[in-house]
Amino acid sequence: MSASFHEARLMAGGHDCCPKKTVRSTAMGEGEKGLSSDESQYAYSIRVWVNQSQLPVEEISAALDRAPDYSRELGELEKYPASMWCSVTWTKGERDFFGEVHDVLVWLQERSAFLDRLKLGGGELHVVAQLHGGANIGSSMRPETALLAAQLGVLIGVEVFPRLSGGEGPG
DSSP states (O other): OOOOHHHHHHHTTOOOSOOTTOOOOSSTTOSOOOOOHHHHHSEEEEEEEEEEEOSOHHHHHHHHTSOOSEEEOTTSSSSOOSEEEEEEEEEESOOOHHHHHHHHHHHHHTTHHHHHHHHHTTOEEEEEEEEETTSOOOOOOOHHHHHHHHHHTOEEEEEEETTOOSSSSOO
16 A cells, blocks of 8 residues: 555655644544634645546545545536545645645656546546635745646646635634
């Protein structure tokens, strides 16, 4: 079984990107609640999202070596006939969300054969930083991150939610 992108960062000699105030979970609603205003100021989620795929959710999960937090099978909805697979991790106590986006891209690089197959079928893979709109948080994408995303054909997004909540997030 291959490592998650968080474990891969540690194995590559990187630091544990989860300081004591940081909690990572794989879905909203799990983990620590009741953040102080200082902690909630530095919180974000990273969403890995496979969209417009002709692949079954089980095959996407096997290729990415993780279960989705949210998914939709081929043909499940008439309006959206393609499958969808989504995994979300929350980070608290940090500001460098583009650093984590880079870590996810490095993790995805090990799965480039899957990405190629996904794109050939018309699918897309997005890595999206989701931010709380009521707090000042920022990060800068390094050129090597943008280059890696382009080489992999991965779309990078940033979403800002003024009232981001859900038990785990700020707000």
